[in-house]
Amino acid sequence: MAVRAVRGAVQVDADERELILEATTELVSAVMQRNELTTDDVISVLFTTTSDLTAEFPALAARKLGFTDVPLMCAGEIAVPHGLPRVVRLMAHVETDRPKSELQHVYLRGAQALRLDIAQ
Numbered sequence: 001m002a003v004r005a006v007r008g009a010v011q012v013d014a015d016e017r018e019l020i021l022e023a024t025t026e027l028v029s030a031v032m033q034r035n036e037l038t039t040d041d042v043i044s045v046l047f048t049t050t051s052d053l054t055a056e057f058p059a060l061a062a063r064k065l066g067f068t069d070v071p072l073m074c075a076g077e078i079a080v081p082h083g084l085p086r087v088v089r090l091m092a093h094v095e096t097d098r099p100k101s102e103l104q105h106v107y108l109r110g111a112q113a114l115r116l117d118i119a120q
């Protein structure tokens with residue numbers, strides 16, 4: 001068993017509480033399913049949002065999915081002028097038997113454009 005980091009991002013339609021929660025739920029669920037993870041495997045999750053998303057903390061969506069005893073943190077992404085707007089990103093540290101090359105990093109909706117090299 002090794003500790004590995006898995007990445008993901010999703011673009012949100014607008015800065016509205018329900019839309020942030022819905023997009024984050026989709027992102028977290030996809031990361032978990034595609035990597036065959038349970039919450040017991042997750043050490044911690046760091047979320048970032050672009051500065052145009054302030055209506056809700058993405059961590060709330062993870063807690064609603066059962067991440068109640070997983071340390072979560074939300075922070076602001078760097079406001080690079082040419083950055084993609086309305087993006088929730090996550091980096092999770094997990095325990096897994098998968099080699100690094102078999103981890104599935106998940107980029108959904110418009111966020112696929114961020115990392116065409118690794119988006120599944």
Ligand SMILES: O=C(O)C(=O)C[C@]1(C(=O)O)C=C[C@@H](O)C=C1
Nearest residue numbers: 007008009048077078089114115
């Ligand atoms: O993977 C992403 O979400 C990116 O936008 C790419 C990238 C990077 O250059 O590696 C840039 C900014 C983020 O903080 C994380 C990663």
